[in-house]
Amino acid sequence: MQDVLNYIDGRRGEFQADLLALLRMASVSADPAFSPEVRRAAEWIRSHLADLGLAAELVETAGHPIVYAESAPVAGAPVALVYGHYDVQPPDPLDQWTTPPFEPAIRDGKVFARGATDDKGQMLTHVKSVQSWLAAAGRLPLQVKFVIEGEEEVGSEHLGRFLRDNAPRLACDCVVISDTSQFAPGVPAITYGLRGIAYFELRLFGPKQDLHSGVFGGGVANPAVALSAMLAALVDRDGRITVPGFYDDVVPLTDAERAEFASLPFDEAAFKRQLGVAELAGEQGYTTIERRWARPTFDVNGLTSGYQGEGAKTVLPARASAKFSFRLVPNQDPHKIAAALRRRLEELVPPGIRMELVEHHGAPGIVMPLDSPYLQAAAAAVEQGFQRRPVFIREGGSIPIVNTFAEVLGADVLLLGWGQNDDNPHGPNEKFSLDDYHRGVRASAVLWQELAAIKNQPL
Helix, strand or coil: CHHHHHHHHHCHHHHHHHHHHHHCCCCECCCHHHHHHHHHHHHHHHHHHHHCCCEEEEECCCCCCEEEEECCCCCCCCEEEEEEECCECCCCCHHHCCCCCCCCEEECCEEECCCHHHHHHHHHHHHHHHHHHHHHHCCCCCEEEEEEECCHHHCCCCHHHHHHHCHHHHCCCEEEECCCECCECCECEEEEEECEEEEEEEEEECCCCCEEHHHHECCECCHHHHHHHHHHCCECCCCCECCCCCCCCCCCCCHHHHHHHHCCCCCHHHHHHHHCCCCCCCCCCCCHHHHHHHCCEEEEEEEEECCCCCCCCCEECCEEEEEEEEEECCCCCHHHHHHHHHHHHHHHCCCCCEEEEEEEEEECCEECCCCCHHHHHHHHHHHHHHCCCCEEEEECCCCHHHHHHHHHHCCEEEEEECECCCCCCCCCCCEEEHHHHHHHHHHHHHHHHHHHHHHHCCC
C-alpha cells in the first residue's frame, strides 16, 4: 500500500495536469452546440482508462455516450463500481467569472473552472487511484468498474435503461460516487442518506377571462386568493404538513443519529448570516440540521397569477398556478403522497374554482445502514486520505440515480464527497481545492484495499 501512496505523492503534478486538460473541454450537455466537446470529453476518459489497461468502451445512447470500463476480476474479492459524470452545467452568466470557465486558473491552491468539483475533479480521483495501483503494485486488490455518463446535468435520461439492460455485467457489491461535499473545510464526510422528492404543479381556473376587480370582486371566486389559501393550508403553524397520512411511513431519527448531528461543528448564527435571514424556520421539535437532512418538508417553488407588469392593474385573474415540492425521507412513497395530496386539495378547493393537479416527478429517499461493512471500509479510507475521521451526514437534496443503482444492482452506495459547500458547482467561479483533489486520490486508493479486506469478514 505504501508503494501506491508514494506513487500518488510523486505524481501530483502529472495528476493535476490531467485534471486541467479535462477541464478545458466544454462538455455542456444541455446545449447541442457543445456536443463535439461533450464527445471529446467522453473519448478522453475512455482513452485514459484504456491506456491504464482496463477494458474500456463508449456505449452509444440516443443522447451522449456512456463510458464503461472494468479492470480484471479478482477471485474472492468484492466488486466496486465507480459512477461519475463528465458533462457540466452551462457556464452562464459569463460576465461573472473572474477567468474564463473553460480556461482553468489556479488561485490560492484551488482550480477555477466549470466542472472542477461537479464532477470532473471528484470523478478523476478514482481514475487516478486505479492508475496508481496498477503502476505501483501491478494489479488492483479487487475488480473496479466505471460508469461515467454525459447526461447527469440534464436528468440522466438514458442511464437508467443502461443499468437495467446491463445489470448482470454491472453486478457489484458497492457503488462509489464522489459528487457531494465535505461537511466543512477540514471535516470530511460520508453521506449515508438522501431525501426524496415529489414535485407538483397546481393549476386553478375561475372565470373564462380576467375580470375588473371592482365590478366583479366579491361576486366571483378569485383563483389567486384560492391558491394562496390552499397552499397555506398544506402546512400548519408548527411546520407540520397537513396531508392526511403524510407522516405514516416516516422512520424517526435514532438517538445515535441525533447525537451525531448535534456533535457536528455547525454554527447556526453564521448560517443565518450566510443566508441573510434574521431567523430560521421549520418543523417544531427538530434542529436545523435535522430539518434539512432527515425530516420531510413542503416548499412552494413558484407562483403565477394576474398582472405582473409595471404599475397597477385592478384585475381579478382568470387563473393561478403554483409549482411546489415535498422533500421526502426514506420509506415515504411518492405515489402515496400524490394520492393523499390530491384528496386533500379536493377538500380545500372552493366553489367556483376548477382544479388541475399535475404530477411532475418523484423519487423516494434512501438511507444506507451505518453498520454496512462497505461504509465502514470507506470511513477507514477517508480517515487515511484526509488524516481525520469522517463524520456521517445526510443530504437534504435528492439524487434519484442513487435509488436506481441501489434497486437495480442491489448494492450499497457510498457517497464520498471531496468538495466544499462553497465550490459553486452550478454558479460562476466554480472551484475545487487541489489539496482535496490529492487527498481524494489517496483516500480512493486506500478504499480499494479496505474493500478488498471485506472478503475475509463474515457478512
